[in-house]
Each structure stands twice: as C-alpha cells, then as structure tokens.
Amino acid sequence: MKVGILGAGQLGRMLALAGYPLGLSFRFLDHAADACAGQLAPLTVGEFDAASVDAFAADCDVLTFDWENVPVAALRGSAAAKLAPAAVALETAQDRLVEKEFLRGLGIATPEHRAVGSMLELEAAVAELGYPAVLKTRRLGYDGKGQRVLRSAIDLGAAWEALEGTPLILEAFVPFEREVSLLAVRARSGEFRAWPLTENVHRGGILQRSIAPATDAALQREAEAQVERVMRKLGYVGVLAVEYFVHGGKLLANEFAPRVHNSGHWTIEGSQTSQFENHLRAIAGLPLGATDARGHAGMLNLIGRLPPREALLAVPGARLHDYGKAPRPGRKVGHVTVVEADRKALLDKLDALERLIG
Amino acid sequence: MKVGILGAGQLGRMLALAGYPLGLSFRFLDHAADACAGQLAPLTVGEFDAASVDAFAADCDVLTFDWENVPVAALRGSAAAKLAPAAVALETAQDRLVEKEFLRGLGIATPEHRAVGSMLELEAAVAELGYPAVLKTRRLGYDGKGQRVLRSAIDLGAAWEALEGTPLILEAFVPFEREVSLLAVRARSGEFRAWPLTENVHRGGILQRSIAPATDAALQREAEAQVERVMRKLGYVGVLAVEYFVHGGKLLANEFAPRVHNSGHWTIEGSQTSQFENHLRAIAGLPLGATDARGHAGMLNLIGRLPPREALLAVPGARLHDYGKAPRPGRKVGHVTVVEADRKALLDKLDALERLIG
Numbered sequence: 001m002k003v004g005i006l007g008a009g010q011l012g013r014m015l016a017l018a019g020y021p022l023g024l025s026f027r028f029l030d031h032a033a034d035a036c037a038g039q040l041a042p043l044t045v046g047e048f049d050a051a052s053v054d055a056f057a058a059d060c061d062v063l064t065f066d067w068e069n070v071p072v073a074a075l076r077g078s079a080a081a082k083l084a085p086a087a088v089a090l091e092t093a094q095d096r097l098v099e100k101e102f103l104r105g106l107g108i109a110t111p112e113h114r115a116v117g118s119m120l121e122l123e124a125a126v127a128e129l130g131y132p133a134v135l136k137t138r139r140l141g142y143d144g145k146g147q148r149v150l151r152s153a154i155d156l157g158a159a160w161e162a163l164e165g166t167p168l169i170l171e172a173f174v175p176f177e178r179e180v181s182l183l184a185v186r187a188r189s190g191e192f193r194a195w196p197l198t199e200n201v202h203r204g205g206i207l208q209r210s211i212a213p214a215t216d217a218a219l220q221r222e223a224e225a226q227v228e229r230v231m232r233k234l235g236y237v238g239v240l241a242v243e244y245f246v247h248g249g250k251l252l253a254n255e256f257a258p259r260v261h262n263s264g265h266w267t268i269e270g271s272q273t274s275q276f277e278n279h280l281r282a283i284a285g286l287p288l289g290a291t292d293a294r295g296h297a298g299m300l301n302l303i304g305r306l307p308p309r310e311a312l313l314a315v316p317g318a319r320l321h322d323y324g325k326a327p328r329p330g331r332k333v334g335h336v337t338v339v340e341a342d343r344k345a346l347l348d349k350l351d352a353l354e355r356l357i358g
Numbered sequence: 359m360k361v362g363i364l365g366a367g368q369l370g371r372m373l374a375l376a377g378y379p380l381g382l383s384f385r386f387l388d389h390a391a392d393a394c395a396g397q398l399a400p401l402t403v404g405e406f407d408a409a410s411v412d413a414f415a416a417d418c419d420v421l422t423f424d425w426e427n428v429p430v431a432a433l434r435g436s437a438a439a440k441l442a443p444a445a446v447a448l449e450t451a452q453d454r455l456v457e458k459e460f461l462r463g464l465g466i467a468t469p470e471h472r473a474v475g476s477m478l479e480l481e482a483a484v485a486e487l488g489y490p491a492v493l494k495t496r497r498l499g500y501d502g503k504g505q506r507v508l509r510s511a512i513d514l515g516a517a518w519e520a521l522e523g524t525p526l527i528l529e530a531f532v533p534f535e536r537e538v539s540l541l542a543v544r545a546r547s548g549e550f551r552a553w554p555l556t557e558n559v560h561r562g563g564i565l566q567r568s569i570a571p572a573t574d575a576a577l578q579r580e581a582e583a584q585v586e587r588v589m590r591k592l593g594y595v596g597v598l599a600v601e602y603f604v605h606g607g608k609l610l611a612n613e614f615a616p617r618v619h620n621s622g623h624w625t626i627e628g629s630q631t632s633q634f635e636n637h638l639r640a641i642a643g644l645p646l647g648a649t650d651a652r653g654h655a656g657m658l659n660l661i662g663r664l665p666p667r668e669a670l671l672a673v674p675g676a677r678l679h680d681y682g683k684a685p686r687p688g689r690k691v692g693h694v695t696v697v698e699a700d701r702k703a704l705l706d707k708l709d710a711l712e713r714l715i716g
Contacts, residue, residue: 020371020398021678021679022667022671023680039383040374041398287668290675306381309380310645313380313644314645317630322378322379322381324383334381
C-alpha cells in the first residue's frame with residue numbers, strides 16, 4: 001500500500017520509519033527539496049495547491065499529512081476521498097476560533113476567548129477577559145509564533161501592530177498548574193485507543209520536555225472521553241493530539257492537532273505501539289496496536305542544533321532521534337527519549353541529559 | 359555520515375531503519391534492481407566487482423555489507439580501508455574449512471570435519487567420522503543450500519554427484535540437544551558487548567524460531583569469552599554472530615556470520631539496543647548501546663509469503679517486520695517478534711502465532 005504524505009518533515013520521516021516494517025511504502029509532497037523525510041522515500045517538490053495535490057494523490061492509495069496547515073482548498077475530489085484524517089479535521093483545527101467553538105459545542109471546557117477584528121474589538125475583549133491575556137492569529141501559528149502576551153494596556157498598541165491584518169483571537173491567560181496532552185487513535189471501524197496523558201513543559205513557546213504517564217486517573221478518564229467525542233464528531237481516522245491546561249485540577253482544552261504530535265514522540269520507545277505506527281495502522285485499515293506505556297518515559301527536544309552525538313549516546317538508555325535537518329536557531333532538529341522503571345529515575349536521567357544538551 | 363552497504367536485502371533494510379534516527383544516511387550496492395533495501399535509500403545496481411565497489415565506496419564514509427559472500431577480491435585499496443568489519447573476517451567465514459580451523463586455532467571446539475576433494479577422500483572421511491555425516495560445499499552455502507546428509511554408504515554417490523566440482527567439507531553429524539547463537543558487537547576501541555544467548559530452531563535448513571534469553575549462565579560466559587577471542591583475533595568492528603550446537607551440555611561452534619544475523623532480529627524489540635543499531639554505532643565510531651534483554655523475546659520467520667497482515671497485527675504485542683519482498687517459496691519475506699514478561703507466556707504466544715502463520 002502506497003501512503004502519500006503531504007509535508008516531509010520529521011513527523012513524516014518518523015511515520016515512514018514506523019511504516020516500512022508494516023510493509024507500507026511512502027512518498028512525500030513538500031515545497032522544500034531538502035525536506036528531511038525525503039532522505040528515505042521519494043519526494044515530490046511542489047506547492048500544496050489542488051493541481052499538485054491531485055497529481056501526487058493519483059499515485060497513492062491513502063493520503064495523510066504531517067503538517068496541519070495544508071490548505072483545505074487543495075484537498076478535493078479523489079485526493080479528499082483518499083485523505084485520512086478527513087479535511088474537516090484540518091479545517092476545524094486551522095482556525096483557533098472555530099476550533100474552540102467546536103470544542104465548546106461538545107461540552108469541552110476551553111480558556112475564555114473573543115474574536116478580534118479591530119483595535120476597538122481588542123479593547124472590548126481585554127475589558128471583558130482582563131489582563132494578562134494572549135492575542136493570537138487565528139491561523140498559521142505554531143511553536144509560539146503569531147502570538148503576544150498582553151500584561152497591561154501598555155502592550156495593546158504594539159501587539160496590535162505586530163499582528164493586525166489577519167483575523168485574531170484574544171484568549172484569557174490561564175495560570176495553569178501544568179500542561180498535558182492526550183494522544184489518541186481512531187480506526188476506520190470507530191475503534192478508539194488512547195495513550196496515557198503526557199505532561200509537557202514549553203520554553204519560549206516550544207515544547208521542551210514530555211513525561212508520560214502523567215499520573216491522574218480521573219483526568220485520564222475525562223480526557224479520553226472528551227477526545228473520543230472529538231474524534232467521533234469529526235469521523236476521525238488516525239492519531240489526534242489534544243493539548244490541555246490543568247487549572248484548579250481541571251482540564252481546559254487549549255487546541256488540538258489532527259496528526260501525530262511532538263508530545264507523543266515518547267511512544268516510540270515508551271509504549272507498546274508508537275503514535276506513528278498506530279496512525280498508519282488506522283489509515284491503512286489495519287488493526288490498532290496496544291497503547292500501554294512500558295515504564296516511565298521522558299522526551300527532550302533538541303532545538304537549534306544537535307549536541308555532540310557521542311555524548312548523548314554514551315548516556316545509558318538514551319535513544320537518539322536525529323531528524324537529518326540542518327541546524328537553525330529555534331528549529332527542532334531531533335529528540336532524545338529515555339524509559340525508566342520509575343519516575344524518580346526518569347527525572348534524574350532527564351536532568352542529566354538536559355545539562356548535557358545545555 | 360554516509361554508510362555504504364554491499365547488498366540491499368532485509369538486513370541492509372533493517373540497518374537503515376535503525377540508522378536514520380542516529381543521523382546516518384545510507385546507500386546500497388546490489389545486483390538486483392528490486393532489492394528491498396532500495397525502497398528506503400539510493401540503490402546502485404551493479405556487480406560486486408572491484409570496479410563497482412570502488413566507485414560505490416568513493417561516495418561513502420564507511421562501508422559494510424549485509425551479505426557475507428561479497429567476493430573478497432573486490433575489496434581493496436580505499437574500499438578496504440573504509441570497510442568494517444574488515445575483509446579478513448569475510449574471508450575466514452566464507453570457507454567452512456578455513457572457518458573451523460580458525461576457530462579451533464583459538465581453542466574453540468567445533469564438530470569434527472575433513473576436507474574432501476575427491477570421491478576417494480569422501481570415502482576416507484566417512485570411514486573416520488562415521489555416519490551420519492554432512493557433506494557441504496566449503497563456500498556459498500546458506501539456509502541449508504549446498505549440503506547433503508549422508509546416512510549410509512548408499513547416500514555417497516548421489517551426494518558426491520550433487521556437490522562435486524567445488525571444494526567440499528565433511529562434517530560429523532552432531533546429535534545436538536539444541537542450537538544457540540551468540541550475537542556480539544565490538545567497537546573500534548575494542549569495547550565488547552554481547553546479547554543474551556539465543557536458542558534457534560531450524561526447519562529444512564532455514565531458521566524458523568528464535569527465543570532469547572536462552573537460560574544457561576555458564577554457557578553464556580563461555581560463549582562470550584569465545585566470541586570475544588574471535589573478534590579480537592580478527593580486529594573485528596561491528597556485529598558478529600556465532601552459531602553453536604549444544605551437545606552433552608557443551609558448546610560446539612558450527613559457523614559464524616560476520617554481520618547482523620537472523621537469530622538477532624529479536625533484539626529490535628527485545629533488547630535495549632538492537633543488533634542493527636549497535637552494528638552501526640560500532641562502524642560509525644559511536645558509543646555502543648546496552649545489550650540487556652527486556653523480558654523474554656521470540657522471533658518467527660515468515661517464509662515464502664506473508665500471512666494476512668490483519669491477522670498478525672490483531673495478535674496483542676505481535677510486531678511485524680515485512681521486508682517488502684515479493685513472495686517466493688523458501689524466501690524470507692518477514693518476521694514477527696513478541697516480547698513477554700515470562701517464558702511460559704512467550705511460548706504460548708509463539709505457538710498461537712505459528713498456528714496463524716501455518
């Protein structure tokens with residue numbers, strides 16, 4: 001079965017690495033000729049427009065994406081018929097306002113928010129939500145890009161100037177205790193499985209560290225019930241990640257990604273079946289694999305440049321994932337995973353690795 | 359670092375799958391344009407002669423092989439300088455007589471054997487070793503090919519006719535209790551690590567099932583000491599497998615493979631670091647990974663054709679490795695691995711999988 005992937009970044013690369021042993025073959029479409037998944041499967045260089053996507057899809061049995069900003073207008077006809085998850089999931093996730101309204105419509109709590117189309121609306125919105133608040137572009141934000149924190153009226157002008165010209169959303173700042181995410185997978189049959197909740201630490205808007213399982217059974221049950229509702233409503237096939245704030249001990253859904261997700265990278269070593277393999281099993285119509293954790297897993301992103309490979313690999317149990325990307329400030333170029341029998345040993349090892357990574 | 363691999367079969371394919379996350383890139387040389395590792399890295403189609411190998415090696419930082427019958431004459435000059443393990447290991451393993459004499463020279467017990475160059479020598483050899491005995495070509499045998507079991511004088515003529523024209527070896531038949539193999543890896547620094555002994559079951563000369571760890575600590579120590587001697591003597595870098603008979607509770611070395619080996623496939627899921635990853639770490643000059651087993655692992659070869667993928671993947675914990683090869687009788691087209699917490703659960707699951715595979 002030929003799997004076509006729109007986008008050829010590290011997520012596509014790890015999908016291919018997980019899928020070859022299943023007997024799947026891969027091809028990628030990306031606008032960058034040096035996109036890193038192209039090192040291990042044929043890469044078509046092209047834009048994500050309807051003509052390119054149609055031509056690319058013609059040679060694929062099933063179509064998926066490793067980038068959630070693929071323009072929905074490019075997904076139509078036979079390409080849309082082969083796509084999993086379906087375009088409606090992309091469309092919903094691509095706009096922060098639509099996404100939050102969709103979640104609320106399913107009875108899922110989200111941070112308070114207001115649509116903002118003008119300076120006047122921004123002023124009205126902060127009057128309602130109070131400070132601090134976060135002004136974000138409704139579309140195309142990632143890794144903290146396209147957002148400004150507003151701490152007082154002084155910040156309004158600069159934030160507006162930086163972001164105006166595109167639809168915006170103001171979100172109440174949530175003084176969360178912690179951030180967690182739920183990764184789940186849904187098969188064509190409707191079969192649903194979730195991995196244990198993952199606790200995430202961001203720095204400068206970029207995911208730095210994930211630890212799983214995060215330990216609250218009640219939150220796990222609640223998150224699973226919510227994510228299954230999301231997936232059922234979207235007729236979803238594949239892996240989806242919902243990112244949550246935990247505030248006052250309760251879940252507040254911040255956003256979801258209709259794809260495999262950085263906070264699920266630990267599943268490669270830390271779970272019976274990785275997010276990458278289960279995404280492929282789902283979209284290829286194969287039985288899903290078990291999502292149980294084995295031990296306590298931790299993942300550290302490698303950002304900007306890879307630390308010396310020798311030092312990382314000399315750490316007992318450290319599993320390196322080098323994405324084959326050129327170094328660049330702020331760029332995710334790899335990650336390291338460790339799995340330990342208990343949480344204390346895991347935290348100690350992550351601390352040691354963080355010192356090494358610098 | 360660009361790793362060139364001579365031979366592009368399933369071993370090369372699994373090397374690449376293990377090596378991409380380390381940041382290595384791969385290219386293959388094979389005479390078959392449809393060789394299965396070519397699905398995931400550039401494949402040069404050519405013969406294993408000096409000209410092809412030289413041209414291929416020029417674009418590689420390090421050179422290794424997934425097939426132990428690469429002609430040693432093709433490995434010279436700059437290609438030989440990049441090669442790991444070195445050509446002497448290939449040369450020694452390519453001739454069953456040289457191999458056994460080499461092992462005996464290191465004080466390692468092997469089955470009794472005689473060189474056979476004529477019908478007269480064959481008759482003299484069976485007179486000395488007795489029946490049953492096994493007549494084998496000294497070179498190019500694999501998976502039971504190029505050998506005949508002699509049960510009485512009646513078998514001599516037909517066996518001679520089938521195999522004459524090439525140097526032969528007669529080996530005493532060993533009524534072994536079981537067959538085991540030791541996989542080990544040696545770094546450029548001389549650092550040595552071994553995986554737990556693996557018990558292997560062959561059928562029709564082809565490996566059917568491997569189970570690890572095989573449980574005798576004394577045999578483990580003895581095998582490790584022997585294999586380290588072999589590797590030291592050869593100045594070996596990379597993974598090497600020694601296949602043993604266990605007879606009267608003692609090890610008899612039957613042969614060795616200077617490469618990753620089918621009986622080590624379980625290490626992908628069943629060990630901290632797989633044989634594929636550690637082979638690459640060794641030849642790339644990176645620190646070796648831990649070789650501890652996690653739980654009890656079993657591997658079943660899929661031979662001839664793949665059973666229905668859906669049925670295999672529906673077995674909890676079954677890990678499929680489809681090599682992407684066309685079906686053909688007697689051909690290894692994939693394997694399945696399971697890892698269980700105890701040996702009894704493992705054996706039950708392997709039995710169930712064997713019924714499924716048929």
